[in-house]
Amino acid sequence: MTARIGVVTFPGSLDDRDALRAARLAGAEPVALWHGDHDLRGVDAVVLPGGFSYGDYLRAGAIASFAPIMVEVIAAARAGLPVLGICNGFQVLCEAGLLPGALIRNAGLHFVCRDQRLRVEAADTAWTSEYSAGAEIVVPVKNGEGRYVADEATLDALEATGRVAFRYVGGNPNGALRDIAGIRNDAGNVVGLMPHPEHAIDPLTGPSADGLGMFVSVLKSFAAA
């Protein structure tokens, strides 16, 4: 049976259709999920997409983290459901307490959109098994509030336990502490990153097809289970 990857649309989500397309291209059945429902429709994995949910009002991701569907996402994530948060989705995961730290305004104060080199630091998560640890990939980064911050103890703990999933290389676009582009939870089922793998699934429309690996990884994790 084809695995089902759900993508949540909040009011103001922008890259939801892109994430659905990436899921389809990776071989999954894409499933649109609605912020106002208490229903994950039986999906095998969830993507929280990029965008400006609720206009980024209050703080980026803050209001979305209280949406009805997030009650289900949070419970399922704690029970092991693979969840990927991209950009605004990463911000939602941090606001929801599924990942530590926060994303704040870029150091340069401007929105930045560029093709970004990343190093895959953790290849043992549900979303990164297709890569080898240390591999470099190129995917777009585009955000105004993408600077990852946390207190020193949290950062040290992330490093010590291998929970830094992606790091910026060849230039840090937003001043993120320790060049952190993405992190994972202990169990490895929840991953959040600022860059956009769903925009790097076809060299025709992106800088590479390097991002597709994240969607393929999660499919393989089902096959292996």
Add this chain to the structure above:
Amino acid sequence: MTEQPYAELGLKDDEYERICAILGRQPSDTELAMYSVMWSEHCSYKSSKVHLRQFGEKAPETDVLLVGIGENAGVVDVGDGLAVTFKVESHNHPSYVEPYQGAATGVGGIVRDILTMGARPIAVMDSLRFGDIDHPDSRRLVGGVVAGVGGYGNCLGLPNIGGEVVFDPSYAGNPLVNALCLGVMRHEEIQLARAEGVGNKVVLLGAKTGRDGIGGVSVLASATFDDAGGPSKRPSVQVGDPFTEKVVIECCLELFVRGLVTGIQDLGGAGLSCATSETASHGGSGMSVDLDLVPLREPSMSPVEVITSESQERMLAIVRPGDVDEVLGLCASWGVLATVIGEVTDTGRLHVRWHGETVVDVPPASLADEGPIYERPYARPADQDALQADSADALARPQTGAELADTLLRLVGSPNLASRRWVTEQYDRYVLGGTVLAMPHDSGVVRLVDDSDRGVALALDGNGRYARLDPYAGAQLALAEAYRNVSTSGARPLAVTNCLNFGSPEDPEVMWQFAEATRGLADGCRELGVPVTGGNVSFYNQTGATAIHPTPVVGVLGVLDDVNRRVPSGFARAGDVVMLLGETAAEFGGSEWAWVEHGHLGGLPPRPRLADERRLSNVLQEAAGEELLSCAHDVSDGGLGQTLVEAALVNDIGVTVTLDGGPFVALFSESAARAIVTCADADVDRLLEIAAGHDLAVTRLGRTGGAALDVTDEFELPLQRLRDAHEATLPRHLA
């Protein structure tokens, strides 16, 4: 008769008398306010209409136009049952007063125009002009405008795929902010702004109405700035909320798909005055509206304020009575406020009530379609002959290889030729996943829908200096450049939109520039076989008696049957043969070289060569269709030197060229109808054959490779040095 403040509202004596004659009485305060905004230059095109007619009269034969001039935007058939709509519009005056909000709402407004046609907006572009880059106000204006364009477009989820940024002292105090939006739909999904069907309900949806943007089209956009004019006009600038617009877009698209609206109109300039009178007039109906039902941000607003407010993110939908509940329910599910505020009637009158009293009772066409039309006097500017006689031919030219190299370095780092990365990095180019080419490529290319390889290419160009020297030729050169930029991608040019930015139409010399530019553009469109589908005129871009350079900005749309065959503008690999298509003459009037090296503006601009442009376009399309080209890049501002540097820096691939004849003319002339192309050795003969078939000149320049721009016998410049010069300028002045 009681005295009425019509002059303060921007109406002339005879216009006021005409209103009284139409109504057979003095207008009410609310009626007077509505006429003042609807008869403003911005809304009524009263000074431009007699000239704009040429776009229709001279339009080339075409079978691609599904909706032509006159609607919110033209609609073009691109094949496979798909249609696209596109339009460029100005938001110049608000952007000077309040750069961030002015630019943001400029994007928001043009996006709603596209949505109104029934299309899903899929991309934006912007054409920006400012005073000198080191003018004390430039950092505020450029920073604010770029952040506003990005802030709104990024938050709406629309990729920004190109445009232009130009600096020239003529725009100090009068920056130009022209925004373009592209939308896609299936043929059967086209919507029109008509209020038809007696008893149908008028539904206002989107944001609440507030006190922002009152008089935006009249006292702000249709008047010249005086010395103190900026900050005091801030209340006439609208304030944008892209989040609301995003949900309004998704909500409206769902209303369209479910067939729940019979007519739709956006609220932009002149707000409810425009939306109600235009839909009623175009539907040949009447309409009654109760202003007490309009949701307000501020309950103390007067009827004049409610009906002229330009609050953003609002749409007016005409809905059958039986569908109202479903419409309101769907809007609620998107969190979009929707309110029935009136209905379509058979009275032929626009009837507006407030607090139980009639405050407006007028024929809607008298507001929307029967405003004044002026045949403004025009006269060739007194200095035009002297300006054209002041040729660039006598200017000192670089002689040695070292001088040529230094000149090129200064040019590629000059404000108008330097890398736009500082600007374009602030725009999301990837969202929606359809962007095939964007900056710094010649045109933006997007795939239209996921299940087809069909795409469109768009370019937006203008050159105020050329137009100052010769507005007729300048308009054609803007058209030619956009046409060429679409062609280098391999696309077939189909249609045109334009934004005509000028000074005051009450100045005969400005009016001459306008008349010449529109005549040139209409003639050019006929010769190139691409019809104008719509556009916008922005007058009064002047402070005191000083007008901007006449600046027609032209957008050309082309179609690519298969986006996989698009041709990028950067060298793709080492070892390719580099060729120049077209012919170079010594043409330096209005050139970047003359401006950067000598501060000179005079003589005649390059000669428009429209027949050659067509040949060049055909060769590029044919060669791209056969997948012969690894790169194609147009030659325009700055000349061949700039073109080679830009192509080399995209992928860091150098080039060695040999220039026959004088290297100075070869490198810096801005002759039109030229492009460089690269291809593999094996494909050269076929390319030459295609060019010969179209009678187009081809010059073999050299070969790609290495890490430098090497001009044989003249100079060699490392790419890193060129990159440093090219990329440092904008951040140094603006960051």
